Amino acid sequence: MKPQPPIAWWDVAMILAVGGLFGATFVLIKVALTSITPITIGLLRLSLAAVPLLLVLRWHGLRLPPPGRVWGSFAVMGLGNGALAYVLINWSAQYIEAGLVGILIATTPIFTAVLAHRFTRDERLRVGTVVAVAVGFVGVLLLLGPGTLLRLELAGMRPWSVLAMLGAALCYAVAAVHGRVLRDVPPLVTATAQQITGAVALVPVVLLFESPFALHPRWQDLLAIGVGAVFGTSLAYLLFFKLLARIGATRVTLVTYVTPFSAVILGAVFLGERLPLRAFAAMALIFLSIALSSGWLDGLRRRPAPDAGSPGMDG
Numbered sequence: 001m002k003p004q005p006p007i008a009w010w011d012v013a014m015i016l017a018v019g020g021l022f023g024a025t026f027v028l029i030k031v032a033l034t035s036i037t038p039i040t041i042g043l044l045r046l047s048l049a050a051v052p053l054l055l056v057l058r059w060h061g062l063r064l065p066p067p068g069r070v071w072g073s074f075a076v077m078g079l080g081n082g083a084l085a086y087v088l089i090n091w092s093a094q095y096i097e098a099g100l101v102g103i104l105i106a107t108t109p110i111f112t113a114v115l116a117h118r119f120t121r122d123e124r125l126r127v128g129t130v131v132a133v134a135v136g137f138v139g140v141l142l143l144l145g146p147g148t149l150l151r152l153e154l155a156g157m158r159p160w161s162v163l164a165m166l167g168a169a170l171c172y173a174v175a176a177v178h179g180r181v182l183r184d185v186p187p188l189v190t191a192t193a194q195q196i197t198g199a200v201a202l203v204p205v206v207l208l209f210e211s212p213f214a215l216h217p218r219w220q221d222l223l224a225i226g227v228g229a230v231f232g233t234s235l236a237y238l239l240f241f242k243l244l245a246r247i248g249a250t251r252v253t254l255v256t257y258v259t260p261f262s263a264v265i266l267g268a269v270f271l272g273e274r275l276p277l278r279a280f281a282a283m284a285l286i287f288l289s290i291a292l293s294s295g296w297l298d299g300l301r302r303r304p305a306p307d308a309g310s311p312g313m314d315g
Helices: 009-032 038-059 069-092 098-105 108-119 127-144 146-150 159-182 187-209 219-247 255-270 278-294 296-302
Strands: none
Touching (some): 009 038, 009 219, 038 069, 069 187, 098 159, 108 127, 108 159, 108 255, 127 255, 127 278, 159 219, 255 278
16 A cells, blocks of 8 residues: 655645644734633634635635535535534533644544545555644643543543533544545635634524623634634635645644644744643653654655666766
């Protein structure tokens, strides 16, 4: 079985950028939660993210496709990467610590590797893939600290909240694998349609479980949601779908390893949260995971020995 080719350095840079944008969005959402309810934040984030994408779509002379089967795939993406994942995350985050959220969401590449092995032909499980996913997951565990692991006891938390967070990770994995069927659709079109379908799906959920019209949000919180929507959703998912088409489902979900590290760094810089020294060791493991998955180290292992009979530099 032929392994996947190594990915380019700019794809790795995009992985880091997407993970960084997602991490920044988590920090902004934490700010917005002071006056806005969780699912309403999700609806605002998706709705506001669709606006600049629609404008850019028109600027490039592109249009959303007419009603048809492709919108079923868009709906899967809107639910998996948006509405359903947001509902599960926002609900479970009320009962478990943020550190546990990072650990549980970091299972996304594990789910993705298994699903891609089962449902795709060119992303079969290899030793290198398994090692890369495992190293990255260990990096996330190290980042969040041993104390977080000790609090994983179900007696100290609601088991359903853990299952809900794992469900969100599974949603992201399903969306990543399913998104491969849209590889011939321009990433800008896919990103736009995902925000629209996700927002439409969240409208009845918000009206049923929350009271958005009774809220009195601060302008700072609305600004945080707006910035998160434009950069952490519109731009991030545009890059995400470009990556998905180029490097495949398992590799693209490595962004979930970068996201918690980004959130920890930005939380320390802008929210005054403590930055533990172990974060830098965790960063090294996460970068090693990306290097292993990218195939860069394969070339070092497989580099042929110089031929003894070949002419030297002075020949």
